[in-house]
Structure formats: C-alpha cells, structure tokens
Amino acid sequence: MIPKNTICLWYDGDALEAATFYAETFPDSSVDAIHHAPGDYPDGRQGDVLTVDFTVMGIPCVGLNGGPAFRHSEAFSFQVATDDQAETDRLWNAIVGNGGQESECGWCKDKWGLSWQITPRVLSEAWTDPDRAAAKRAFDAMMTMRKIDVAAIEAARRG
Numbered sequence: 483m484i485p486k487n488t489i490c491l492w493y494d495g496d497a498l499e500a501a502t503f504y505a506e507t508f509p510d511s512s513v514d515a516i517h518h519a520p521g522d523y524p525d526g527r528q529g530d531v532l533t534v535d536f537t538v539m540g541i542p543c544v545g546l547n548g549g550p551a552f553r554h555s556e557a558f559s560f561q562v563a564t565d566d567q568a569e570t571d572r573l574w575n576a577i578v579g580n581g582g583q584e585s586e587c588g589w590c591k592d593k594w595g596l597s598w599q600i601t602p603r604v605l606s607e608a609w610t611d612p613d614r615a616a617a618k619r620a621f622d623a624m625m626t627m628r629k630i631d632v633a634a635i636e637a638a639r640r641g
Contacts, residue, residue, distance in 0.1 A: 488542045488544050489543045489544070491545050491546070491596065492546050492552045492553075493546065493547050494525075494547070494548075494549055494550045495530075495547050496547070496594065497531065497534045497545025497546065498531050498545070500545055500594045500596070501543075504536060504538045507577070508573070510537070510539050510540045511536070511538050513535075513536045514536055516535075517531070517532055517534070518530065519531075524549060525547065525548060525549025525550070525551075526547060532547055541560075553595055554594065554597065556589070556597045558597065559589070560596070560599070561598075562598060562600050563603050564600060564601065564602045565602075566602070566632065567602070567633070570602050570629065570632065574590060574629045577600075578590050581593030586625075587624055587627060587630075588601050588602075588627070588628075590628075600630065602630050602632050604636060605620070605635050608621075608635050608638070609624065611639065615641075616641065619638040619639060619641060620635050620638045620639040623637075623638035
C-alpha cells in the first residue's frame with residue numbers, strides 16, 4: 483500500500499546507492515522497491531532506475547533520480563536519537579566515513595549531501611533540563627563539538 487505521506491529525496495542518478503547505504507546503516511530501514519523509467523526523461527533513459535522506495539528508521543521515503551538540478555540543503559535533515567556513545571559513534575562514523583563530512587553540534591552530511599543530526603538522547607534531555615543553569619552548561623559544551631561526546635555533555639550538565 484502506498485503511504486499517505488512519503489518523503490521524496492532528489493538524487494543525481496544514485497538513489498539506489500543511497501537507499502542501500504541507509505538500509506545497511508540504520509535499524510528499521512530497508513530498500514522496498516526499485517522502479518525503472520518506462521521511457522526516456524530529461525536526465526535518464528528508458529530502463530534506468532527512476533525511483534527507489536525505501537524506509538529509513540521507519541520513515542517511508544522515495545529517492546528520485548531527477549538529475550543535478552536540485553541539491554539537498556541543511557533546511558531538511560534526519561534527526562537520529564541515539565542511546566549511547568557507541569551508537570552515536572557508529573552512525574556518525576558510517577556517514578562521515580562513507581564520503582560524508584562533519585559539521586557542528588552533532589550534524590554531519592552524507593556523500594549525497596543529505597544532512598543528519600546524530601543526537602544522543604542525553605543531549606536532548608540536558609539542554610531541556612528544568613535547571614536552566616545545567617541546561618546552559620550542556621548547551622555551551624555542545625556548541626564546541628562536532629560529534630557529540632556523551633560523557634562531556636553529562637559532565638557539563640552536572641557542573
């Protein structure tokens with residue numbers, strides 16, 4: 483059954499490669515269907531992979547091989563809540579180590595230009611702490627990081 487709402491992500495011919503990477507990297511993720519173009523189109527030929535239906539951590543997506551006209555931007559990202567430093571490291575390293583790039587405050591970008599926020603639950607709990615001084619200390623610590631260091635966030639929260 484076709485979901486009522488699906489995230490459509492634009493790729494330049496490599497939607498299947500991206501979907502396969504996501505399915506291999508993130509839990510509850512899969513490549514669900516591959517659809518080939520029934521005719522030629524501006525950035526492809528009949529028989530080329532046109533769309534890929536895939537799931538990323540339970541979220542239905544379609545990758546459209548639409549060509550180079552549109553690029554991903556930081557205005558859209560997947561935010562992944564991690565449970566500990568090991569999971570944070572594994573996901574961050576998978577994205578960055580596969581041709582991606584680091585950014586600040588837990589953000590990184592995969593090799594296709596899609597942004598990811600790898601956010602330990604500890605961080606979200608810390609910066610929303612009702613003790614606003616503790617929240618500020620954790621927030622200030624986060625502002626100095628690229629990949630989030632769980633122990634450093636916990637230490638900053640404690641003071």
